[in-house]
Amino acid sequence: MSDVRRIVESHSDEFLAQLTDWLRIPSISADPELAPEVRRSAAWLADAFRALGCPVVEIWETAGQPSVFAEWRAADPAAPSVVVYGHHDVQPVDPLELWDHPPFEPTLVGDDLLARGAVDDKGQVAFHLLALRAWFESTGRTAPPVTLKFLIEGEEENGSPNFRALLEEHRKRLPCDAVVVSDTGMWDAETPSVCTGMRGMIHCQIDMHGPDIDLHSGQFGGAIPNPLDALIGLLAGLHDDARHVTLPGFYDDVRPLTTRERELFARLPYDEKEWLATAQSRATYGEEGFTTLERTWARPTCEVHGVWGGYTGHGNKTIVPSDAHAKLSFRLVADQEPLRVKKLLDEYVAASLPAGIDAVVHWSTDGVRPCLTPMDSPALQATVTAMQRTFGGEVLFTREGGSGPEADLGDLLGAPVVFLGVGLPTDRIHAPNERVNFPLLLKGAQATAYLWDELATALRPA
Amino acid sequence: MSDVRRIVESHSDEFLAQLTDWLRIPSISADPELAPEVRRSAAWLADAFRALGCPVVEIWETAGQPSVFAEWRAADPAAPSVVVYGHHDVQPVDPLELWDHPPFEPTLVGDDLLARGAVDDKGQVAFHLLALRAWFESTGRTAPPVTLKFLIEGEEENGSPNFRALLEEHRKRLPCDAVVVSDTGMWDAETPSVCTGMRGMIHCQIDMHGPDIDLHSGQFGGAIPNPLDALIGLLAGLHDDARHVTLPGFYDDVRPLTTRERELFARLPYDEKEWLATAQSRATYGEEGFTTLERTWARPTCEVHGVWGGYTGHGNKTIVPSDAHAKLSFRLVADQEPLRVKKLLDEYVAASLPAGIDAVVHWSTDGVRPCLTPMDSPALQATVTAMQRTFGGEVLFTREGGSGPEADLGDLLGAPVVFLGVGLPTDRIHAPNERVNFPLLLKGAQATAYLWDELATALRPA
Numbered sequence: 063m064s065d066v067r068r069i070v071e072s073h074s075d076e077f078l079a080q081l082t083d084w085l086r087i088p089s090i091s092a093d094p095e096l097a098p099e100v101r102r103s104a105a106w107l108a109d110a111f112r113a114l115g116c117p118v119v120e121i122w123e124t125a126g127q128p129s130v131f132a133e134w135r136a137a138d139p140a141a142p143s144v145v146v147y148g149h150h151d152v153q154p155v156d157p158l159e160l161w162d163h164p165p166f167e168p169t170l171v172g173d174d175l176l177a178r179g180a181v182d183d184k185g186q187v188a189f190h191l192l193a194l195r196a197w198f199e200s201t202g203r204t205a206p207p208v209t210l211k212f213l214i215e216g217e218e219e220n221g222s223p224n225f226r227a228l229l230e231e232h233r234k235r236l237p238c239d240a241v242v243v244s245d246t247g248m249w250d251a252e253t254p255s256v257c258t259g260m261r262g263m264i265h266c267q268i269d270m271h272g273p274d275i276d277l278h279s280g281q282f283g284g285a286i287p288n289p290l291d292a293l294i295g296l297l298a299g300l301h302d303d304a305r306h307v308t309l310p311g312f313y314d315d316v317r318p319l320t321t322r323e324r325e326l327f328a329r330l331p332y333d334e335k336e337w338l339a340t341a342q343s344r345a346t347y348g349e350e351g352f353t354t355l356e357r358t359w360a361r362p363t364c365e366v367h368g369v370w371g372g373y374t375g376h377g378n379k380t381i382v383p384s385d386a387h388a389k390l391s392f393r394l395v396a397d398q399e400p401l402r403v404k405k406l407l408d409e410y411v412a413a414s415l416p417a418g419i420d421a422v423v424h425w426s427t428d429g430v431r432p433c434l435t436p437m438d439s440p441a442l443q444a445t446v447t448a449m450q451r452t453f454g455g456e457v458l459f460t461r462e463g464g465s466g467p468e469a470d471l472g473d474l475l476g477a478p479v480v481f482l483g484v485g486l487p488t489d490r491i492h493a494p495n496e497r498v499n500f501p502l503l504l505k506g507a508q509a510t511a512y513l514w515d516e517l518a519t520a521l522r523p524a
Numbered sequence: 525m526s527d528v529r530r531i532v533e534s535h536s537d538e539f540l541a542q543l544t545d546w547l548r549i550p551s552i553s554a555d556p557e558l559a560p561e562v563r564r565s566a567a568w569l570a571d572a573f574r575a576l577g578c579p580v581v582e583i584w585e586t587a588g589q590p591s592v593f594a595e596w597r598a599a600d601p602a603a604p605s606v607v608v609y610g611h612h613d614v615q616p617v618d619p620l621e622l623w624d625h626p627p628f629e630p631t632l633v634g635d636d637l638l639a640r641g642a643v644d645d646k647g648q649v650a651f652h653l654l655a656l657r658a659w660f661e662s663t664g665r666t667a668p669p670v671t672l673k674f675l676i677e678g679e680e681e682n683g684s685p686n687f688r689a690l691l692e693e694h695r696k697r698l699p700c701d702a703v704v705v706s707d708t709g710m711w712d713a714e715t716p717s718v719c720t721g722m723r724g725m726i727h728c729q730i731d732m733h734g735p736d737i738d739l740h741s742g743q744f745g746g747a748i749p750n751p752l753d754a755l756i757g758l759l760a761g762l763h764d765d766a767r768h769v770t771l772p773g774f775y776d777d778v779r780p781l782t783t784r785e786r787e788l789f790a791r792l793p794y795d796e797k798e799w800l801a802t803a804q805s806r807a808t809y810g811e812e813g814f815t816t817l818e819r820t821w822a823r824p825t826c827e828v829h830g831v832w833g834g835y836t837g838h839g840n841k842t843i844v845p846s847d848a849h850a851k852l853s854f855r856l857v858a859d860q861e862p863l864r865v866k867k868l869l870d871e872y873v874a875a876s877l878p879a880g881i882d883a884v885v886h887w888s889t890d891g892v893r894p895c896l897t898p899m900d901s902p903a904l905q906a907t908v909t910a911m912q913r914t915f916g917g918e919v920l921f922t923r924e925g926g927s928g929p930e931a932d933l934g935d936l937l938g939a940p941v942v943f944l945g946v947g948l949p950t951d952r953i954h955a956p957n958e959r960v961n962f963p964l965l966l967k968g969a970q971a972t973a974y975l976w977d978e979l980a981t982a983l984r985p986a
Contacts, residue, residue, distance in 0.1 A: 261742065263742070263842070265840045265842060267840075272805065273803050273804050273805035274804035274805075275804050277803055277804075277805075278926065279825075279827045279829065279853065279855065280723065280725070280855065280924070280925045280926025280927055281820065281924075281925050281926060282803050282805075282820060282925070283820065283825050283827045283855055283925065284810050284811065284819040284820055284823055284824075284825035284827070284855065284925075285808050285809065285810045285816045285819040285820045286803055286805045286808065286809060286810075287805070287807055287808075287809035288809075288827060288828060290828045290829075290830070290831055291759075291763075291827075291828055294756050294759045294760050294828065294831070295760050297753075297756045297760075298756050298757050298759075298760030298761075299760075301753075341735055341739055341744050341748055342735050342736035342737050342739075343734065343735035343736075343739075343744075343748045343749070343880050344879070344880040345749055345878070345879035345880025346747050346748065346749075346880070347747065347748060347749035347750075347878055347879070347880060348746050348747045348748075349746065354747045357746040357747040358743065358744060358745065358746055358747045361746055362746075363741075363745050363746035365741045365745045365746070365750060365753075365842070365844060366750060366752045366753055366756065366834065367741065367752075367834050367835050367840070367841060367842055367843050367844075367845065368752070368833065368834035368835040368836045368841075368845065369752055369756070369831050369832065369833055369834060369836075369848070370831065370832045370833075370836040371830065371831055371832075372828065372829050372830035372831060372851070373829050373830040373851060374830040374831075374832040374849070374851070377888070378727050378729075378829070378851060378853070378888065379829060379830075379851075380725070380727060380827070380829055380853050381829050382827060382829075383829065383830065386831070387836070389834070389835060389836070389840060389841075391741065391745075391840070391842050393741065393742065393745055393746065416807070416809055417806070417807035417809070418805050418806040418807025418808070418809060419807075426839070426840065462742070463742045463743050463744070463745065463746075464740065464742025464743060465742055
């Protein structure tokens, strides 16, 4: 057994007690009444870094909830620098009645530690504390092999509204050679894997307006443009029969999957029956020529989330309605730009309107950019090696279909982003009975301790 | 001045008082609490027939509100028989605050008599009472020239749920050579016209179901069939680019417009600007190759009245929704059968579903059949002559785009249906401030008195 593994395991009880203590703080960033708890959570984490002996620990204020910044410089001034991103805030807990144990009273059931934030993301930030301790104890040294800059956000679960401004404000203190994100997971407990990317997204609402009043369809029907009908035509026209998005140029910037990437996806023990059972769907569907994993991880989509308009009550009311609405989003992959897709849809809507129908497309944000770690990135190779040393066997590659602030982080800091995470698809993040496989957190700590050495080598200036 | 006209006008004040009396009764058939008022309205009408000397006057009970039956036989047993259809119930009055005068306190403003039911349909039933009086006074006879069978319904504004059963129950007492309906209108006050038909209709709700739960579109989007998307595709596929309905065979039974009918429509003083102002729409739209009047009167349509599904609240929720719904109807023209169209849509929906999407199409009724009076029908010719004698000048032809029980009436009684009505498009039927042009009611009485003579000649057995 490696020293690191032995040390990590020897501190297991202490680590459980420490994490449990933190998980008791209901740091729900979306609830303004719990703002003091988010602040308490930040203070808890700052104290934990200080207790380890971390030389620089600061609370970074934002217009909303505070982040924690902790910096531990390498002894060698030429050593690479790494920014570690995570978050200390958690999701709301509704509906409370569906929790088997109170969300802020962490409970160990078998190997699972149940609590809000257990895996997303306090557990995965906490294993970094344990990793530091294990690295120092195993080496007997007093400074890490790479300069570590922990930036642990307090508003990730509320859409990170102030994170970009925070990065810009503190940019000078954040130069780095890689960004390590611990907020994702593995394929399953038996399949160690590294996430290499997340889709981006941009979403909007389309409001269509036809006649200024609802009209009697007997009197007017067949001779008045119906905004619901126009909306339906517009939305239907967004896909062709092969489920390609039809916006001209939509795929221009899409980085195609390489043969190697497709082979690697195909090696994952994907079980369609199981996947469908999780989705509670009776079939898969999607863009022709791609597998389910490719469709959800590596291909852009256009999805309609909601449509409403006209008469929707009981019985029947035969009207030509005045208004129609839809909410939709585009999931984007490298190297698509959300604002370019926004422009394409705006142009399409403007060109699709029959006379007598107006439309307004509302975009509430500029979207989230996709991120993708190149397979040949040295930082990725270091991560894979660290995982391989921890778990043994082959390390596979996954992606996430969802979207986070990681691309902005990489772009603003000008560094590659890698993901080291040990969550599982069964962890019920954002849902009642969130949990983490506690032994996997220990593995996360072990892999992280290895990672610093691996990155020190991989990113060493030539 | 003709005797009939002179007599009608001489009774004008009395007629106004009589109609006002009837209009004070709030016979709203849709309101169960007002059932006694609908019954009082029936009794009022029965008394009015008796006061004229009508030999047979009966209240016909139904499972709901009562109809009034009044029969006045011609002296000549070989004379034709005519069923006169109208209704004595009225629409609800909400929103009450939009009425300039209380809906059941009839108020004369200039030539307009304002009250709920003023034109739809008490005013137009009442002019038949005046017509009888004028005919008898002008001829000095004691029996009409045709056998008249008035059947005045009490539930028309509530969808005539018991009318078919009533017709079947009393079928033996209703043999006739023509049905005269007085529940429609003219083109405008200056353009005497006769309505020759109404569109039919059948309506349904489509419920679509995909995954059993709303899914995160980041995790699953692009690989799961989305019921909203399936619904959108299905609805969009119901029309081609020329706005023809695409259901195979949908137009098979449609009786084409003749050149003469199109010419007659084109003679109406249609003003597109005015029509658009009424519709509060900025453009017309519809099936290629047809005018607005043709589209609304003589062409079948498919109209979406409401769509809903997925997330429709504030902000954004990026889901693949579990359910999607739509309400739609088909307006039908002669000789389309509602049940055939139902079958076509059922088949289309079944054939349009992607794997993983279920759909149920709910049809709450068997629909309403279209009706159309042939242009060469002797009863129609008699009606035109009666209108022409009353108004002078050319009598034009209109249709109604909406739907009523008239086709069933004609089919069940095996007789042609003709419309003699003097409502105006500006009468605000079913809306606040319903009104009738009172002088036109007098014209209606005059035309009706002529009509009995005209029908006696036109329908006399050869």
